Amino acid sequence: MKRTAFYNDHVAMGGKIVPFAGYEMPVQFEGVSxxxxxxxxxxxxxxxxxxxxxxxxxxxxLEFIQWVTSNDASKLFNGKVQYSCFPxxxxxxxxxxxxxxxxxxxxLLVVNAANIDKDWEWCxxxxxxxxxxxxxxxxxxxxxxxGPLALQAMQKLTDTKVTDMEYYTFKYLTFAGVEDVLFSTxxxxxxxxxxxxxxxxxxxxxxxxxxxxxxEYGIKPIGLAARDTLRLEMGFxxxxxxxxDTTSAIEANLGWITKxxxxxxxxxxxxxxxxxxxxxxxxxxxxxxIDKGIxxxxxxxxxxxxxxxxxxxxxxxxxxxxxxxxMGYVPSALSKEGSEVYIKIRDKALKAKVVxxxxxxx
Numbered sequence: 410m411k412r413t414a415f416y417n418d419h420v421a422m423g424g425k426i427v428p429f430a431g432y433e434m435p436v437q438f439e440g441v442s443x444x445x446x447x448x449x450x451x452x453x454x455x456x457x458x459x460x461x462x463x464x465x466x467x468x469x470x471l472e473f474i475q476w477v478t479s480n481d482a483s484k485l486f487n488g489k490v491q492y493s494c495f496p497x498x499x500x501x502x503x504x505x506x507x508x509x510x511x512x513x514x515x516x517l518l519v520v521n522a523a524n525i526d527k528d529w530e531w532c533x534x535x536x537x538x539x540x541x542x543x544x545x546x547x548x549x550x551x552x553x554x555x556g557p558l559a560l561q562a563m564q565k566l567t568d569t570k571v572t573d574m575e576y577y578t579f580k581y582l583t584f585a586g587v588e589d590v591l592f593s594t595x596x597x598x599x600x601x602x603x604x605x606x607x608x609x610x611x612x613x614x615x616x617x618x619x620x621x622x623x624x625e626y627g628i629k630p631i632g633l634a635a636r637d638t639l640r641l642e643m644g645f646x647x648x649x650x651x652x653x654d655t656t657s658a659i660e661a662n663l664g665w666i667t668k669x670x671x672x673x674x675x676x677x678x679x680x681x682x683x684x685x686x687x688x689x690x691x692x693x694x695x696x697x698x699i700d701k702g703i704x705x706x707x708x709x710x711x712x713x714x715x716x717x718x719x720x721x722x723x724x725x726x727x728x729x730x731x732x733x734x735x736m737g738y739v740p741s742a743l744s745k746e747g748s749e750v751y752i753k754i755r756d757k758a759l760k761a762k763v764v765x766x767x768x769x770x771x
Contacts, residue, residue, distance in 0.1 A: 413458035414550045414612035422630050429633060430522035432459040437632035444635035445728040449600050449769075452556035452623050453631035457604070458612070461525035461546040463518040463532060470514050473540035476675055477532060478508065479658055481668035485510035490577040490595050493666050494658055495531060496677035500684075501654040502661070503531050505646065507595060509579060517591075521648050535676070550612035552619060555602035555639075558626040560594075563603055565622040567592070571603065585618035587611045597636065599643035599769060641734065642727050644695050644766025650706060651693060651722040651736050659684040660738065661693045691719070692744040695766050698733030700759035702752065709753040710737050718743065721752060727768055734768045735761075 411432045419426065424435030435456065438444060447453045465473055474482045480493035489510055495503035504524040509517035520528045529544050536542060554563055560572045569582040571592060579593035584605065591606035607615050620628060637647065646652045646661060658667045659681055669682050698704065704724030712718050724735030739750060746765050751758035 411459075413456055414609045415456045415458065415552075415616055418613075418616055419456065419630065424630065424632060427633075430459055432522065434459060435630070435632045437634045438630050441632075441634045441638060442728045444629065444631045445638050447627070447629050448556045448598050448631060448635065448639055449729050450557070451627045451629075452554060452558040452562050452602070453629050453635075454616075454619055454623070455553040455555065455631050455633075455636055456551075457553045458550040459522035460551055461520040461522060461528065461544070462549050462606075463520065463529065464543040464545060465516040465518060465540050466543070467514055467539075467541040469538040469540040470516050472538045473532075473536055473542075474508060474516055474518075475673050476538070477535045478506070479663075479667040479675060479677075479681070480508070481670060481673055482508055482510070482516070483672070487512055488578055488580060490579055490593055491666075492577070492595075494652070494663060495528065496658065496675065496681065497531075497654055498676050499654070500657045500677060500680050502648070502652050502656060502658060503654065504528050505648055505652060505663075509591075509593070523649060548609060550607055550609050550615075552605045552616065553597065553602065553636075554605065554619060554623075554628075555596060555598045555631070556600050559602035562623040562626045562628060563592075563605075563619070566618055574603075585615050587615055590615070597645060598639040599645075599767060599771065600639070635728075637723075638725050638728055641723050641725055641736070642729055642767065642769035644736070644768060646693075646736075647723060656693070656738070657681060657684060657689070660689045660691055688741060690741060691738045692741050693722070693736060693738050694744050694748075694763045695734065695736050695768060696750060696752075696761040697764050697768065698735075698752070698759065698761045699749075700761070701733075702754045702757075702759040703733045704735035704752045704754070704761070708735075710739060711751045711753055711758055712743070713749065713751070715751075715758055718750070724752075730768050732768075733761075739763070
C-alpha cells in the first residue's frame, strides 16, 4: 500500500486509516456527519494526493485530448479547467477527469486514483498522433480545501487574489512561501473552495500552513467518507459506482460534457450521437426516500409490481438534507421528476421518488 506525504499528519490527528485505491487513506476523523457539516458551513481539508496527474504536451496535445475525451477542449483558455470523460470505444466510460489548460501546448489531466494505471495504458494506446505524455501521479501532492470559508482562509497564504476566482479556473502562484503552486477552484463538495497542487517535497510545509491559516475559521481535517456524502448530496457521479465501463455518458446525464461538433472527432462519437438523437433505454436518476429508510449501494430498485428495474449505485442518509437519498439507473419511462420507484431494504419495497439534482440546494 502506498502512503501520501500527509500520512503521518492523518495518524497524528486521529484519522481512521483504511485501504483505498492502493493507498492508506483517512476515511474519517471525528465522524462523518460532523465532518460533513464542517465543510457545508465552514472549511475542511481533504488529502486527495492519491489522484492521478498526466501531462500532455507538444504541438499534438490538443489533437490528442480532442480525440480521447468527450468534451470540447478547444473551448478552453489558459487558466481554465474542464470536466470530461474518456469514452471506451464500446459505449462506456474509461474514467471521468479534469482537463487543465496551461497553454496551447501544455495540458494537465487529473484522473481518479483507482484508475491511474488503466487510464495511463488507455491514453498511450490512443496516442496515435504523438503527443508527449508523462505520468507524474507519484510526484504531486494535492489538498482540497473545501467550504464557504475556504478561499478566505487560503487568501492569507498568498499575495495573489484568490477570493474572486471563478468556478473551474486555476492560477500558478506563490503559496505559503512555495513557488509555482497550482491553485484551482473545481471542487467536489458543492460548498466552494480550492485545490492546491504542490511537489511532495513541499507538501509538509504547505499542509502545516493551510491548517494554521484556517484556525480562526475552524478548519478541520476531513476524511473520504464525508467527501462521498458531500458529493452525493450534489448529485456528482463517482466512478466505479455511478459510472463505469458499462455506462454511457448519455445514460449518465453527462450529455453536457459530450460535444458533437463538426470539428471534433472523438472515440464513440457516432454511437453517443445516436443515443442522443434516438434516446436510451435507461437513465441515471436521483431519488429521495418517501418511506423511512436508508438506500445503500447495491440495493435493488423495483417498480410498483415488485419487478426489478435497477440497482442503487450510490446511497446514504444525507447529513445536510436529513433524508435518505440515492442514485441509480432506471428505465427511461421512470426517469422523469416525480416518478415513483421502490428501494428494496431488508426485503421490504420502500417508496421513493425521482428528483432533480442537486439534493442539497445550499
